[in-house]
Amino acid sequence: MKKIRNFCVIAHIDHGKSTLSDRLLEFTQTISERNMKDQALDDMDLERERGITIKSHAIQMDYKHLDGETYTFNMIDTPGHVDFSYEVSRSIAACEGALLLVDASQGIQAQTISNLYLAIEHDLEIIPVLNKVDMESAMIEEVSDQIIDLIGCDLEDIIHASGKTGIGIQDIMTAAVERIPHPRGDEEAPLQALIFDSIFNQYRGVIAYFKIENGSMKKGDMVRFVNTKMDYEADEIGVLKMDMIPKKELRAGDVGYIITGIKSSKEIKVGDTITQVDRPCEKAIDGFEDVKPMVFAGIFPIENEDFEDLRDSLEKLQLNDASLVFEPETSVALGFGFRCGFLGMLHLEIIQERLSREFEQEVITTIPNVSYFAYTKKGEKMLINTPTDLPDPTLLDRVEEPYISAQIITKPEYIGTIMTLCMEKRGELTKQIYLTTERVELSFELPLAEIVFDFYDKLKSITRGYASFDYAPKDYRASDLVKLDLKLNGEPVDALSSLVHRDKAASFGRKICSKLKDLLPRQQFMIAIQAAVGAKIIARETISALRKDVTAKCYGGDITRKRKLLEKQKKGKKKMRQIGSVNVPQKAFLDVLKLD
Numbered sequence: 001m002k003k004i005r006n007f008c009v010i011a012h013i014d015h016g017k018s019t020l021s022d023r024l025l026e027f028t029q030t031i032s033e034r035n036m037k038d039q040a041l042d043d044m045d046l047e048r049e050r051g052i053t054i055k056s057h058a059i060q061m062d063y064k065h066l067d068g069e070t071y072t073f074n075m076i077d078t079p080g081h082v083d084f085s086y087e088v089s090r091s092i093a094a095c096e097g098a099l100l101l102v103d104a105s106q107g108i109q110a111q112t113i114s115n116l117y118l119a120i121e122h123d124l125e126i127i128p129v130l131n132k133v134d135m136e137s138a139m140i141e142e143v144s145d146q147i148i149d150l151i152g153c154d155l156e157d158i159i160h161a162s163g164k165t166g167i168g169i170q171d172i173m174t175a176a177v178e179r180i181p182h183p184r185g186d187e188e189a190p191l192q193a194l195i196f197d198s199i200f201n202q203y204r205g206v207i208a209y210f211k212i213e214n215g216s217m218k219k220g221d222m223v224r225f226v227n228t229k230m231d232y233e234a235d236e237i238g239v240l241k242m243d244m245i246p247k248k249e250l251r252a253g254d255v256g257y258i259i260t261g262i263k264s265s266k267e268i269k270v271g272d273t274i275t276q277v278d279r280p281c282e283k284a285i286d287g288f289e290d291v292k293p294m295v296f297a298g299i300f301p302i303e304n305e306d307f308e309d310l311r312d313s314l315e316k317l318q319l320n321d322a323s324l325v326f327e328p329e330t331s332v333a334l335g336f337g338f339r340c341g342f343l344g345m346l347h348l349e350i351i352q353e354r355l356s357r358e359f360e361q362e363v364i365t366t367i368p369n370v371s372y373f374a375y376t377k378k379g380e381k382m383l384i385n386t387p388t389d390l391p392d393p394t395l396l397d398r399v400e401e402p403y404i405s406a407q408i409i410t411k412p413e414y415i416g417t418i419m420t421l422c423m424e425k426r427g428e429l430t431k432q433i434y435l436t437t438e439r440v441e442l443s444f445e446l447p448l449a450e451i452v453f454d455f456y457d458k459l460k461s462i463t464r465g466y467a468s469f470d471y472a473p474k475d476y477r478a479s480d481l482v483k484l485d486l487k488l489n490g491e492p493v494d495a496l497s498s499l500v501h502r503d504k505a506a507s508f509g510r511k512i513c514s515k516l517k518d519l520l521p522r523q524q525f526m527i528a529i530q531a532a533v534g535a536k537i538i539a540r541e542t543i544s545a546l547r548k549d550v551t552a553k554c555y556g557g558d559i560t561r562k563r564k565l566l567e568k569q570k571k572g573k574k575k576m577r578q579i580g581s582v583n584v585p586q587k588a589f590l591d592v593l594k595l596d
């Protein structure tokens, strides 16, 4: 155990975690030069395409230290985006130390601070790393001062590194050995292993990743999952290198995986404790805090008959994404589906993408909203996760909406534009602190509903990227909210209804109608798009009729070409949903919110 070091790599988004992790993997020859590719740990196509880490990735490396001794490092690369911070918090539970990376050209940003706090809460040893020092725009002294101020370390504690040129890799290795404490479990005690992640494998069933706090686990042991109270045989256990490497035994301090032949995702829960059946531990390890979804949206299959398959896919996806929550719901327009909770819009987008890529489930996502509390005149309090649940206005006393406190770190020249944006979003400035002459931290209180959709994108564009943003839930406050309904040819589409502030209903309604006008294909009849509050129509657009003959342009006798075009058209239809008489493309449901 004295030769084990468990640590995670944490940072603000794009500060270079994945690139630096690549260098560490190379240095320890965990991955051969031949197999090396950029962002080696980001194994999802989606991560590589977008250049962001979505999942935490655990990997074991063997490192021969300068003193000749070999150490085992279990390193976890974590995502930087705020929507995936639940991944970070779970990874931290499997570690004794954290490399805190700060981009030398960007300095401390909002998620640097929030991820650092997560690590401090769990008593991890923090190793500050000033990264990307090769860049011309690196501000070594200034950012070092920021780091010293933030974590109260000495200048000598900060390691200078570059994932690009490889500077500092040896220093990081040395610091990991010398500064991060080894795990402190009791190998002789009854087994206690914390499940921090899991994944569904088509051939092998559920694979759970764990860290052993106490005791040991052998292949073939009968193990018990404490919370679900289920017993299984440990068919295979092992460690996580670039592939899974089976082992006969794992001991306290080790990070590894277990395969028990569980096929149903319901039988396993991230945060559960594994123990031995003949010698159970007295109590479970404290699991993780329940995730608090920020945004809710309905997810519906394009074809109603795919409902059960969709449930199965969501359950499997949930194994690998513990921050996804869902329950069945029905919509008049879309039939049976699920109301899902997400940590933010990027999370929602990623789930939709993963359902399509990993499970071949094409789905329709309804207009996302946050959850509200409605109080009736009779004094009842109701949680409203979908606009259709809102009681009739005549029965309503008031509606309360969630507020967040937000931190924005930026350059002083952008204070004005950021203030304007936040006011527009019904926000209130609560604090303004100069961290240095060049960096200012603004604190706002804002309604969550105003920031979930396009706030982050707008903030980035008005500050040319020089602003970082982080938020945490604050409280619920009474607000003048109305239900905005959308109608296609007079037919209300519940999936497109939303709750909005009364002052914004008209402009929001107009924007949605005009956006839908662009997104809906012309059909053989006229389509009226209307937005209404109660019986009052507040916006309207019309799409004129069109007879669309896709084969018109292939005159002549090329029948195969004609057939291909017709098939293509049929496929296009599959991604459409019929609402009343109108075909609505899948994309329209999400894109309707991308209001410029």
Ligand SMILES: Nc1nc2c(ncn2[C@@H]2O[C@H](COP(=O)(O)OP(=O)(O)OP(=O)(O)O)[C@@H](O)[C@H]2O)c(=O)[nH]1
Binding pocket: 011, 012, 013, 014, 015, 016, 017, 018, 019, 020, 051, 052, 053, 078, 079, 080, 081, 131, 132, 133, 134, 135, 161, 162, 163, 164, 165
């Ligand atoms: N010059 C320079 N560029 C770097 C260095 N490390 C990373 N980059 C670049 O910075 C960008 C972000 O790097 P990533 O390693 O993907 O960042 P990340 O922190 O893993 O990003 P997320 O996991 O999505 O939060 C990429 O374009 C890298 O090529 C470095 O040391 N020097």
